[in-house]
Amino acid sequence: MAKTKQASATPKQRGKSSKSQINELIDALNEDLAREYQAIIAYTVYSNVLTGAQWMKIASELQKHASEELAHAMMIADQIDYLGGKPTATPKPVKLSDKAEEMIRFDLDNETETIRNYRQRIKQAEAIGHYALAEQLRKIVAEEQDHQHDLATALGVDVPRVFEDGA
Ligand SMILES: [Fe+2]
Numbered sequence: 001m002a003k004t005k006q007a008s009a010t011p012k013q014r015g016k017s018s019k020s021q022i023n024e025l026i027d028a029l030n031e032d033l034a035r036e037y038q039a040i041i042a043y044t045v046y047s048n049v050l051t052g053a054q055w056m057k058i059a060s061e062l063q064k065h066a067s068e069e070l071a072h073a074m075m076i077a078d079q080i081d082y083l084g085g086k087p088t089a090t091p092k093p094v095k096l097s098d099k100a101e102e103m104i105r106f107d108l109d110n111e112t113e114t115i116r117n118y119r120q121r122i123k124q125a126e127a128i129g130h131y132a133l134a135e136q137l138r139k140i141v142a143e144e145q146d147h148q149h150d151l152a153t154a155l156g157v158d159v160p161r162v163f164e165d166g167a
C-alpha cells in the first residue's frame with residue numbers, strides 16, 4: 001500500500017523547462033507554421049479554381065479559411081519569436097489537382113494532420129508550463145476542427161477521428 005509508483009511524481013517535477021524541450025517546441029512550431037502557410041496557399045488557390053454549382057458554397061468557405069489560417073500563422077510566428085526561435089519562410093508543398101473533389105480531399109487530410117499536430121503541441125506547451133501558448137493553441141484547434149467539418153460536409157463524408165490519442 002505504501003508503494004507509490006515513481007513515475008507518478010515526475011510530471012509535477014517539471015517546474016523548469018529544459019533548453020532541449022524549448023528547442024523541440026520551437027522546431028515543432030516551425031513545422032506547424034509551414035503547414036499554416038501551406039493552408040493559406042491551398043485555400044487561396046482552391047477557392048478560385050473550384051468550378052461547378054455544387055462547390056460554390058465550399059469555395060466561399062475556403063476564402064474564410066484562408067484568412068483564419070493567416071491569423072494562425074501570425075500567432076505561431078509570434079510565439080516562435082517569443083521562445084527565441086526564427087520563424088520559417090517555407091511552406092509545406094501544396095498539391096494541385098484538376099478535380100475539385102480531390103482538392104477538397106487534400107484540404108481535409110491536411111486539416112486532420114494539423115489537428116493531430118496541434119494536440120501534441122498543446123501537451124508540449126503544458127509540459128514546459130507555457131500555459132498561454134497552450135491556451136492559444138486550443139483556440140486554433142477549435143477553428144481547425146470547424147475547417148475539417150466544413151470540408152467533410154462538402155465531400156459528404158464523416159469527420160475523420162482524431163481523438164484516439166486522448167484530449
Ligand atoms: Fe490553421
Ligand SMILES: [Fe+2]
Pocket residue numbers: 039065069111114143144147148
Ligand atoms: Fe485550417
